[in-house]
Structure formats: structure tokens, C-alpha cells
Amino acid sequence: MVKFKNVVKAYENHVAVKNLNLEIPEGELVVLIGPSGCGKTTTLKMVNRLIEPTSGSIFIRDRNVKDLNPVALRREIGYVIQQIGLFPNMTIEQNIDVVPRLLGWPAEKRKRRVYELLEMVGMDPEIYAHRYPNELSGGQQQRIGVLRALAAEPPLILMDEPFGALDPIARESLQDELKNLHSRLNITTIFVTHDMDEALKLADRVVVMNQGEVVQVATPETLLRNPANDFVASFIGKNRLNGDSLQSVVEIMLPDPVTVHPQMGLAEGLALMKRKKVDTVLVVDEQRRLLGSVAVETLDREHKRARTIGEIMNQDPPLTTIRSQASAKEAFDLIIGEKLKYLPVLDENDVLVGLVTRNSMVSALASAVWGDVGE
Amino acid sequence: MGDILALTVEHLMLSAAGVGLALVVGIPLAILITRYRTLAGFTMAVTDVLQTIPSMALLAALMIYLGLGNQTLVVTLMIYSLLPIVRNTYTGITGIDKGLIEAGKGMGMTRWQLLRMVQIPVALPVIMAGIRVAMVTAIGIATLGVLIGGGGLGAPIWRGMQIVDSSMILSGAIPAALIAILCEFGLAKLEKAVTPRGMKASSPAKS
Numbered sequence: 272m273v274k275f276k277n278v279v280k281a282y283e284n285h286v287a288v289k290n291l292n293l294e295i296p297e298g299e300l301v302v303l304i305g306p307s308g309c310g311k312t313t314t315l316k317m318v319n320r321l322i323e324p325t326s327g328s329i330f331i332r333d334r335n336v337k338d339l340n341p342v343a344l345r346r347e348i349g350y351v352i353q354q355i356g357l358f359p360n361m362t363i364e365q366n367i368d369v370v371p372r373l374l375g376w377p378a379e380k381r382k383r384r385v386y387e388l389l390e391m392v393g394m395d396p397e398i399y400a401h402r403y404p405n406e407l408s409g410g411q412q413q414r415i416g417v418l419r420a421l422a423a424e425p426p427l428i429l430m431d432e433p434f435g436a437l438d439p440i441a442r443e444s445l446q447d448e449l450k451n452l453h454s455r456l457n458i459t460t461i462f463v464t465h466d467m468d469e470a471l472k473l474a475d476r477v478v479v480m481n482q483g484e485v486v487q488v489a490t491p492e493t494l495l496r497n498p499a500n501d502f503v504a505s506f507i508g509k510n511r512l513n514g515d516s517l518q519s520v521v522e523i524m525l526p527d528p529v530t531v532h533p534q535m536g537l538a539e540g541l542a543l544m545k546r547k548k549v550d551t552v553l554v555v556d557e558q559r560r561l562l563g564s565v566a567v568e569t570l571d572r573e574h575k576r577a578r579t580i581g582e583i584m585n586q587d588p589p590l591t592t593i594r595s596q597a598s599a600k601e602a603f604d605l606i607i608g609e610k611l612k613y614l615p616v617l618d619e620n621d622v623l624v625g626l627v628t629r630n631s632m633v634s635a636l637a638s639a640v641w642g643d644v645g646e
Numbered sequence: 647m648g649d650i651l652a653l654t655v656e657h658l659m660l661s662a663a664g665v666g667l668a669l670v671v672g673i674p675l676a677i678l679i680t681r682y683r684t685l686a687g688f689t690m691a692v693t694d695v696l697q698t699i700p701s702m703a704l705l706a707a708l709m710i711y712l713g714l715g716n717q718t719l720v721v722t723l724m725i726y727s728l729l730p731i732v733r734n735t736y737t738g739i740t741g742i743d744k745g746l747i748e749a750g751k752g753m754g755m756t757r758w759q760l761l762r763m764v765q766i767p768v769a770l771p772v773i774m775a776g777i778r779v780a781m782v783t784a785i786g787i788a789t790l791g792v793l794i795g796g797g798g799l800g801a802p803i804w805r806g807m808q809i810v811d812s813s814m815i816l817s818g819a820i821p822a823a824l825i826a827i828l829c830e831f832g833l834a835k836l837e838k839a840v841t842p843r844g845m846k847a848s849s850p851a852k853s
Contacts (some may be wrong), residue, residue, distance in 0.1 A: 321752060346754030360767040360842035369763075370753050403844025429752075460761025571706075 272297040272427065272459045278327035278360060280313050280483075289483040293326070298457040302470040305480035307504070311463045315479070316515065317430050318461065319348045346370055349420030349428035349458070353435045355412050359403035363389075363415055364400040369424040388418040392448060410441030417449065421456070422525040430462045434469065454641065467507055471495070479483055479503050495598060502618075504596045520602045523597055523635035524616045524625030530555045533562060533581025537574045553615055553623060554584045561615055561623045564590055592617050595624050599635070602627045650802065654821045657798035658829075660791065661784040664723020665731075668780060672728050676735035677761065686736065691848030693729040701726065705794050716778070726787055727780035734776025738769030751803060767842060768846065774837035782831060785826040790816070793834050 273295040280288040283382040288310040295301050303311040316322040317329055320341040323475060329336045336344060357366050367388060376384075386396040392414055404412055413433060420428050434442040450473055462471055468475050471491040479494070480501075481486045487499035498504040508519060529538055529547045532555055544552060544567055554562045563584035573583045592615045593602055606614055606629065614627040679686040698705075705722050712718040721779045742765060766773075792800030799818040806814030 319752060321748075342754050342756055344754070345752055350749070350752035352745060352748055352752065354743065354746035354748070356743070356749030358746060358750070358764055358768070359844045360764070361844070369750075369755075373759065403842070405844055421841055 274330040302474035310478040351433040353432040383506040528626035667724040668727030672731035696827035719791035730776040730779040737770030778833040
């Protein structure tokens with residue numbers, strides 16, 4: 272549907288977009304995300320030629336946008352902006368049917384379309400069609416902003432941080448509505464945001480950008496599980512931690528689990544476990560990379576044959592582990608779903624950073640519900 | 647009395663002609679300088695300077711080139727009307743929320759459509775306020791038209807001054823003041839009427 276080929280946008284003293292290559296299939300909702308100044312909005316605006324690329328080409332359904340009349344092109348593309356931009360001199364009806372009017376649709380068809388759209392989002396046309404934008408709340412106004420973009424049934428919609436200026440409740444409900452509309456109408460959508468929660472909620476695919484470059488293109492699931500690098504991980508992490516509590520697995524783990532080295536003698540290990548009152552220890556090397564685990568029963572059973580922990584570790588089924596970038600929910604799902612007693616948390620270099628146990632999970636939950644309740 | 651009525655009508659027509667000409671020249675000029683912002687400073691400075699020239703001096707100077715008669719008066723009135731009209735049109739259009747322009751452009755309006763459907767309607771109340779100021783100023787300055795052979799209510803005022811006839815002076819001054827007040831009132835009404843309902847101050851539900 273939309274294809275960026277070696278697209279560059281350079282300004283006098285900085286490069287906003289560096290050699291962008293991206294393909295967006297028909298019907299997909301793609302979210303461009305990144306910190307401010309990463310080039311996401313520039314990328315969006317090059318599609319409808321509000322900004323012209325310095326070099327490279329953009330194709331919509333295999334037509335190079337450079338060869339199209341910009342005015343005609345824009346009428347084929349829905350456009351929603353953060354400032355909403357409803358025309359205050361026009362009624363809701365007139366606002367919604369701007370593009371159909373520009374395209375010269377007959378009056379009756381336009382009216383039918385407006386009513387149909389208003390009904391689609393549960394706004395009674397009899398009540399709202401003849402109101403003016405300043406008679407609506409911010410959330411309602413942007414709902415009209417979205418309908419306005421849909422009015423002429425465009426095959427493609429561009430949304431530039433459309434819900435960024437709304438209050439959280441309105442934002443949430445508009446996100447739900449957009450998701451709904453998208454799954455119903457299947458219009459290819461390019462959506463720009465800096466809000467990771469929004470991206471993860473809405474996107475079929477997320478395009479993470481930084482300093483004019485695409486850092487990762489992935490489904491929300493993959494993005495969470497396998498962030499391409501530290502930037503993506505911190506961008507996910509930072510934003511996920513901003514929201515509700517218990518976003519990250521790091522928040523529900525014990526940061527300092529009991530560990531042993533493989534050279535440790537069995538008796539020593541047993542004493543350690545008794546002292547720490549644990550039934551399992553994790554075995555790590557000098558760099559604290561996870562090697563395996565030993566349960567107290569194994570230790571007990573083998574203490575006649577073996578001398579060091581290293582000889583008897585990993586007799587139990589292989590350990591399930593989780594990455595530190597994962598969400599708390601994933602850890603919950605794993606522990607509950609796979610009936611695990613514990614779940615070691617590893618960073619990207621397999622270094623052990625913590626351990627989620629049923630106990631740590633419950634106390635994290637408890638402190639989320641009742642505030643801090645001690646250990 | 648019939649004379650006075652005729653003079654009043656003439657006075658109003660001359661003032662309106664001056665303002666009308668200023669509209670014809672000023673509004674396109676203002677729109678032009680919203681597109682070529684580099685010209686804006688220069689244009690505003692020129693209209694500003696024109697405004698500061700004493701009206702008597704401007705009348706006299708123009709008379710040298712345009713001769714005696716109403717044409718000189720109308721051109722003078724146009725020049726004085728230019729500043730409020732150009733300035734208000736310019737600030738009205740440039741003051742519009744950038745989001746509206748971006749939305750209009752992004753939806754595929756041509757520049758002309760953007761102007762006609764968005765910029766002018768939204769700026770109209772401000773433009774109208776400029777016209778109102780111009781009209782009232784013009785009615786006042788038009789009383790000097792008699793000095794360069796123009797018509798209007800300046801004639802009875804001037805003649806009355808020369809023969810020290812206060813009733814003659816007032817027979818010109820009172821109608822001039824009245825039409826100024828009426829124009830102010832009428833144009834204020836019109837300004838309100840052209841303000842779209844959606845742009846009026848009261849808004850029951852705004853978040």
C-alpha cells in the first residue's frame with residue numbers, strides 16, 4: 272500500500288529522516304513511535320506531501336506520490352492532527368463533509384455519509400449534525416476529527432499524534448474506538464505517537480524510530496519480547512513504567528536471589544540453603560551468567576556420589592527464564608500457566624538480575640493493591 | 647432641510663466610496679502579504695506612515711495631482727481607510743489557529759479554497775472591525791472635503807464658520823456626527839451577524 276524507498280529529508284543543519292525504507296501492507300495499522308525529533312512526523316507528512324523528501328521515493332499503491340497532484344493526493348488520504356483542527360465556522364456536518372464537498376459529491380450522498388458516520392460512533396446525528404465544534408468536548412471533537420478523515424472513504428489514513436492532547440479517559444475511549452473502526456473498515460493507517468502504551472495497544476506493527484532512523488519494525492508482541500537494542504528496550508521500559516504500577520517484570524522480582532558457583536561443595540551448598548531457608552539455588556558463573564539450578568532434594572540424593580554443585584546441577588528439567596525487559600504480566604502468565612515455582616530473570620547477556628517467585632509475585636501484587644506492605 | 651438631507655447622503659456616499667476603494671485595494675493586498683511575509687513589514691510600515699500624515703496636508707498634496715473635486719476626497723479617504731483594513735485583514739488571517747490551516751491543507755484544499763472556506767470566514771469578525779473603524783474615520787475626514795472642492799456636510803460647516811452662523815455649522819456637524827454613530831452601530835450589528843455561531847463566545851460544553 273505504502274512504500275518508502277531510500278527516503279531522506281535533510282534540512283539546512285540537520286537530517287530529519289535518514290534513508291528510510293519501509294513497506295506498509297494494505298489494511299495494516301502501523302504506529303511510528305520515537306522520542307521527539309526522531310523524524311516520525313516528518314515521515315508521516317511526506318506521504319501526503321505536506322513535506323517533500325530531499326531524495327528517495329514514496330509509493331502509494333505503486334504510484335510515486337511525486338507524480339501526483341498534491342491536492343488530489345491529499346483528498347484521497349484521510350488526515351487527523353493533534354490540534355484537531357475542526358473549522359469553527361462550520362457545523363459538525365459541514366466539518367465532516369469537507370472532503371466529499373471538495374470532491375463534488377452530490378448533496379444527498381454527502382448527508383447520508385455524514386449521518387452514517389455519526390451513527391457509527393454512537394453520536395446521534397439529529398443532535399450533533401448541526402452543532403458547532405465549540406459545543407463539543409475535546410474527546411467528541413477529535414471523534415469528529417477522525418470521522419472527517421474517514422468521510423470520503425480513503426484507502427489510507429494518516430494520524431499525527433491524534434489523541435495526544437486529550438485527557439486520559441477520552442484518549443482511552445478514542446483508542447478503543449479507533450481499534451474498532453480499524454478492524455471493521457480495514458483502512459491502512461499510519462499513526463504517529465510518542466506514547467508506547469498507545470502504540471502497543473493499537474498497532475499491528477510498531478516502527479520505532481530514533482534520530483531519523485528506523486531502529487526496529489515489529490509486532491507489539493515481538494517488540495516487548497525482543498527489543499532490538501538498548502534504545503528500544505529503554506524506550507519501552509521508560510514508557511511502560513510511567514503508566515500503572517507493575518508494568519515490568521523487574522518490579523515483581525527478588526533482586527538478590529540465592530546463588531552458588533558450580534565449584535561449591537555439596538555440604539557447603541546444603542548449609543547455605545538451610546541458612547537462607549530456600550529449597551532451590553541458582554548456579555551462576557563468575558559473570559553471574561545463569562548455568563542452572565539445584566533443588567534441595569537432588570542435593571540430598573546425590574551427596575554420596577558427587578562432590579561439587581557443578582556435577583549435579585541441571586538434573587531437573589531445563590529452567591524457564593524470562594528477559595528483564597518483559598512485562599510483569601508475561602511473568603505472571605508463565606508462572607501460573609506453566610505451574611513454575613520460580614522464574615529467573617536474565618538481561619540480554621544472560622546475566623541473572625533477579626528471580627520471580629510466587630511469593631515475590633504475591634507481595635508485589637499486594638503492594639500494588641494496598642500500597643507498600645513491607646517485605 | 648432638503649439640502650441638508652442631500653448633503654448627508656452625498657457625505658455618506660463619498661465616505662463609503664473611499665472605504666469601498668480601500669476594501670478593493672486593501673483586502674487583496676493584505677491577503678498577498680500573508681503569503682509573502684517579507685512584504686508584510688514593508689507594507690505595514692507604509693500604511694502606518696500614510697496614516698500619520700495630517701489629513702489637511704494629504705488633501706492638499708493630492709489636490710496638486712488630482713485637482714479640485716470629489717475624486718481627490720475619495721482617494722484621500724481610501725488612503726486613510728487602508729491601514730485599519732489591511733492591518734485587521736492581515737492579523738485576522740495570520741492569527742488563525744495553525745491547526746486549521748494544517749487540517750485544511752492536509753485534507754486537500756487549494757490555497758483559494760482554504761482562503762474562501764476557512765481563512766476569510768474565521769477572520770471575518772476582525773476584518774469587519776477594521777472596516778468599522780475605517781468608516782467612522784472616513785466620515786470625520788470627509789468634512790474637510792469642502793476645502794478641495796468636494797461635496798458633503800463640510801460645506802455648511804465651513805460656510806457657517808466663515809459667516810459665524812452657529813446654526814449653519816450645526817446643520818452640518820450634527821448630521822455628520824449622527825451618520826458616524828449610525829454607521830458604527832450598524833456595522834457593529836453586521837459584525838455580529840457575520841460571526842459564525844460556532845465562533846461566538848458562549849460555548850456550553852468545552853473541555
